[in-house]
Amino acid sequence: MSRATGPDRRINPYRDDIAAAYLRGEVKAGRFVDGEDRQVKLPCVPLLQRPDADAPMDTQLLFGENFRAYEEKGGFAWGQSAHDDYVGYVDAKALAPHPYKPSHVVAALRTFVYPRADLKSRPATPLALNAKVKVVGAKGDFSEIERGGWVFTAHLAPVDAFVRDxxxxxxxxxxxxxxxxxxxxxxxxxxxxxxxxxxxxxxxxxxxxxxxxxxxxxxxxxxxxxxxxxxxxxxxxxxxxxxxxxxxxxxxxxxxxxxxxxxxxxxxxxxxxxxxxxxxxxxxxxxx
The missing domain is CATH 3.90.1720.10 (endopeptidase domain like (from Nostoc punctiforme))
Incomplete structure (x- = not known):
């Protein structure tokens, strides 16, 4: 996008009334704020074009991904994904304060968070490929994760372990x-x-x-x-x-x-x- 029209709004958090502090001097806005880091606590959350549950979805945020919130109003947080810089509105209830530092990612196409380290216990939460978790314990074939629950260990990979293909x-x-x-x-x-x-x-x-x-x-x-x-x-x-x-x-x-x-x-x-x-x-x- 040309400088005449400003930085790409899809990946630069600014509106006429508010913008990220790091964009000061690059864009015009009523006020500039530092924002607050939060973390997705639900399996998958839509990132919306407007603060409206029926608004079009531009992309999704996955469990454990961070989101820098610059404004919270009417039940929605407006901000930027730390994963790929995408900007939009998220249901504020889907975000948790005080993000943990992930130790592992989900390496299987999908997995579950179980209430106990038992494959016969009823899973409460599905997790998608690339969801981020912090492992805090282990029991048998399962890993205990921050914020509660157990994930089958073989479905996880350290955050710095990647596939070649x-x-x-x-x-x-x-x-x-x-x-x-x-x-x-x-x-x-x-x-x-x-x-x-x-x-x-x-x-x-x-x-x-x-x-x-x-x-x-x-x-x-x-x-x-x-x-x-x-x-x-x-x-x-x-x-x-x-x-x-x-x-x-x-x-x-x-x-x-x-x-x-x-x-x-x-x-x-x-x-x-x-x-x-x-x-x-x-x-x-x-x-x-």
Missing amino acids: FVSVAEEHLGAPYLWGGRESTGVDCSGLVQASLERAGISSLRDTDMQEATLGERLPEPIDFTTLARGDLVFWKGHVGIMVDAERMIHASGFQMRVVVERLDIAMARISRVAGHVTTIRRLPRR
């Missing part, structure tokens, strides 16, 4: 339903699938497709030689992205099939071109 993480989502703004396996969109998969590989990613296209990896030369594509290449259209699983097939969260699918790139290109135009870029991440 992010495409394999995307493939675990095969068949997951499409959800605009979704970041986890009960509902995920195209850029959310890319972001979640890269996170498990230790690669930070912004949220929306245009942001990812501008920042991830290196752009392949044009005109694009589609015969040279490889596993892990990111294929971008205006408003859409997919991940190559090999030289010919792509996995993506498809709004046409309304689920995560693997299909031949040439077939997807022919269909998507009728809605979003032709492929805009191919981005290649560093090989690991």
Whole structure:
């Protein structure tokens, strides 16, 4: 976004009446505040465009992720995700004060928080891939986590332990339903699938497709030689992205099939071109 229109409001917390203190001198606002760090205490929380339960969802916040709240009013906190800088409104009741420092993340597609270290006890809370927890104890096959409950230890990984192949993480989502703004396996969109998969590989990613296209990896030369594509290449259209699983097939969260699918790139290109135009870029991440 040009300086004439100011920083991108999606990832810079400012409005006419209030802004983050770190934006002082860059934007105009009625007042500047430092904000307060809070932490998501529910499994998954929508980040909304407006302080209204019926407002469109831009993205989601997962259990254990931090959120810097700059304002709380009418039951909603307005602020910024510490995960990917996205700005929006969150139900204030979903946030806890005094965030803990996570020690582990959920490494399985989904898991549960149990009331006891017993797989036969009735689980109270589902957790998604990449949810953040702090392990405070262990018993048998389970880990006790901060704020109560037990998680199957094999479903967790230390925060600094990553997978090598992010495409394999995307493939675990095969068949997951499409959800605009979704970041986890009960509902995920195209850029959310890319972001979640890269996170498990230790690669930070912004949220929306245009942001990812501008920042991830290196752009392949044009005109694009589609015969040279490889596993892990990111294929971008205006408003859409997919991940190559090999030289010919792509996995993506498809709004046409309304689920995560693997299909031949040439077939997807022919269909998507009728809605979003032709492929805009191919981005290649560093090989690991």
